[in-house]
Amino acid sequence: MTFSNFNLEKTYQFLLITLAFLMPITVFGGNLIIVLIVLLWFVSGDYKDKFNLIIQNKLLLASIIFFTLHIVGLLWTNDLKWGIHIVHKMWYFLLLFPILFTIVIKKNIPKYIASFLLAISITEILSYSVWFEIIKPFKNATIFDPTPFMSHISYNPILAFAIYLVLHRLIIQRDLVKLQLFLYSFFALSMTINMFITGGRAGHVAYFVILGIIVFQYFCLNKIKALFILMTLIPIIFFSAYQFSPLFKYRVDAGVENITNYSEHMLIGTNTSVGSRFTFAINSWEIIKNNPFIGVGTGDFPEEYKKINMANTPHMNNAKNPHNMYILVLVQLGFIGLISLLSIFYYQLKIAFNSKNIFLRNVGTALPIMFLVINLSDSYLLGHFTTLMYIFFSSFLYRDFENSMNKSKLLKV
Numbered sequence: 142m143t144f145s146n147f148n149l150e151k152t153y154q155f156l157l158i159t160l161a162f163l164m165p166i167t168v169f170g171g172n173l174i175i176v177l178i179v180l181l182w183f184v185s186g187d188y189k190d191k192f193n194l195i196i197q198n199k200l201l202l203a204s205i206i207f208f209t210l211h212i213v214g215l216l217w218t219n220d221l222k223w224g225i226h227i228v229h230k231m232w233y234f235l236l237l238f239p240i241l242f243t244i245v246i247k248k249n250i251p252k253y254i255a256s257f258l259l260a261i262s263i264t265e266i267l268s269y270s271v272w273f274e275i276i277k278p279f280k281n282a283t284i285f286d287p288t289p290f291m292s293h294i295s296y297n298p299i300l301a302f303a304i305y306l307v308l309h310r311l312i313i314q315r316d317l318v319k320l321q322l323f324l325y326s327f328f329a330l331s332m333t334i335n336m337f338i339t340g341g342r343a344g345h346v347a348y349f350v351i352l353g354i355i356v357f358q359y360f361c362l363n364k365i366k367a368l369f370i371l372m373t374l375i376p377i378i379f380f381s382a383y384q385f386s387p388l389f390k391y392r393v394d395a396g397v398e399n400i401t402n403y404s405e406h407m408l409i410g411t412n413t414s415v416g417s418r419f420t421f422a423i424n425s426w427e428i429i430k431n432n433p434f435i436g437v438g439t440g441d442f443p444e445e446y447k448k449i450n451m452a453n454t455p456h457m458n459n460a461k462n463p464h465n466m467y468i469l470v471l472v473q474l475g476f477i478g479l480i481s482l483l484s485i486f487y488y489q490l491k492i493a494f495n496s497k498n499i500f501l502r503n504v505g506t507a508l509p510i511m512f513l514v515i516n517l518s519d520s521y522l523l524g525h526f527t528t529l530m531y532i533f534f535s536s537f538l539y540r541d542f543e544n545s546m547n548k549s550k551l552l553k554v
Contacts, residue, residue: 149185153178153244154252161256164529165264165299166290171529175237182240195239200488200539207481208235214439214474223461224440227473230523233532241536250500250537254306257530261303262328264290265335272338285388286340295526297336297344298515302530304332305351305507312359313503337382337389342396342414343518345389347511349375354507410456418518421463424449429471436475445472462523466516469523482522486513492539505538 156178163170182191195201211228218224245253270276271287282289288296307329310317317325336348353371360367382389399406399415406416427449428437437445443461450459463469470478486509493505512521512531521527 149181150246152181154246154249156181157241157245157249158252158256161253161533162260164533165257165260165526168525171525178244179236179240182244191243194243198242198539198541200485200492200535201239201242203481203484203488204234204238207478207485208232210474210478210481211439214436214478216438217435218438218440220438220440220444222440223443224438227439227523230528233528238532238536241533242540245537245540247537247540247542253533253537258303258306258328261300261332264296265300265328265332268335268339269331288339288341291526293339293341294343294519295341295524297339297341298347298511298521298527299344299530300332300336300339301344301347301351302508302511302534304329304336304348305355305511306504307332308351308355309358309500309503309507312355314500333378337386340388340392342392343515343521345392346518347515349379350511350514351507352378354510358503358506407454407457412458417458417460418464420454420457421446421460422465422468424453425463425465425468425472427453429468429475432472432475434475435477436471436473439473442469442472462520464519466520466522469520485509489535489539492541501538504534508534508538 156174160171160174160178163174208228208231211224211231215221215224215228267276267289268282268287271278271282271284271289274284278284278287280289281292286293290296291299307325311322311325311329333348336344352375356371356374357364357367360370383393384390395413396415399413403416403419405411406413407420424446428442428445442463443459446461446463447459450457463472467479467482470482474481489509490506493502493509496502496505508531515521515527522531
């Protein structure tokens with residue numbers, strides 16, 4: 142069966158808009174759409190045009206190299222099974238990113254974003270419904286931590302980015318009619334409150350990061366004023382959330398206690414959320430010092446960490462992941478791997494800074510900065526929800542639509 146250019150483009154766009162809606166809600170649904178997109182892309186022909194478009198973009202090449210290093214890292218890994226597991230989690234950087242990059246259309250970017258925000262709004266409504274005990278908790282949600290479709294580890298950073306998109310539309314794009322202005326203002330406020338009644342600390346940090354970004358982008362000609370507003374706004378929001386959200390207060394207090402009493406917890410073998418991350422980092426550094434350039438291999442973090450942990454901190458838990466993307470890559474692939482990872486963020490920021498489109502420049506800057514920060518607290522480019530969001534938005538934020546080859550060539554069968 143063959144498709145005309147028009148029908149193929151319509152099919153792609155329907156699938157992309159559907160994927161934008163499903164990706165923060167369901168793993169199965171998102172994966173199903175991804176499979177359909179990938180299969181359609183591979184049978185639709187024009188492989189030379191697709192290949193040329195991909196190799197012209199340095200960001201895509203950096204992404205493919207990053208994935209390829211994980212394949213190469215299997216050569217010196219002892220735990221091949223775990224190595225293949227890690228490679229499987231990284232396939233977005235080899236296939237999905239380039240494929241989405243070749244089929245996104247500039248005029249449909251608002252539709253992709255609207256579909257994503259609609260899904261976040263539905264998730265938010267369900268979150269509040271659980272929190273107010275209107276409906277019974279389901280899936281991951283609890284009354285104390287109402288994140289229905291995923292854990293707060295993933296939900297809060299995704300919510301933070303959604304808040305950024307809403308704020309950008311409100312205060313920078315400013316192209317809304319009265320009803321839209323009311324709805325966007327309402328959701329900006331309700332999403333912010335939702336951020337602090339759910340428990341993801343990385344998301345809380347991401348929220349303040351994107352708040353800083355949006356303020357500096359709005360007052361781009363007056364950095365002093367932006368700084369003053371942030372120094373006023375952030376404490377107000379932080380202490381308001383601390384006073385009115387028991388969960389946020391608990392997470393802040395627990396984090397501070399974990400840090401201040403870290404030595405005591407170490408002595409008695411208490412595994413705390415923040416303290417464990419310190420221990421993971423300290424022990425992982427021992428592995429990195431012994432394997433600085435190419436690491437221990439793609440699959441050997443659990444095995445090597447267990448050895449160091451038994452020698453240094455036998456009363457603490459072993460780990461399959463240090464809850465830090467940079468440390469994980471350093472252990473697995475050494476400084477070569479870390480440079481490769483950072484090159485992805487570098488090209489994102491470079492492309493964004495050079496964009497003449499205000500939206501692509503601003504959002505294209507916010508996305509990598511947010512991930513650069515949250516990757517310090519977990520491996521957010523390994524998790525399904527956060528990685529898919531990162532790849533999906535990257536596919537159109539860093540595409541040079543004006544200078545790339547004619548889109549019709551890519552859709553011709």
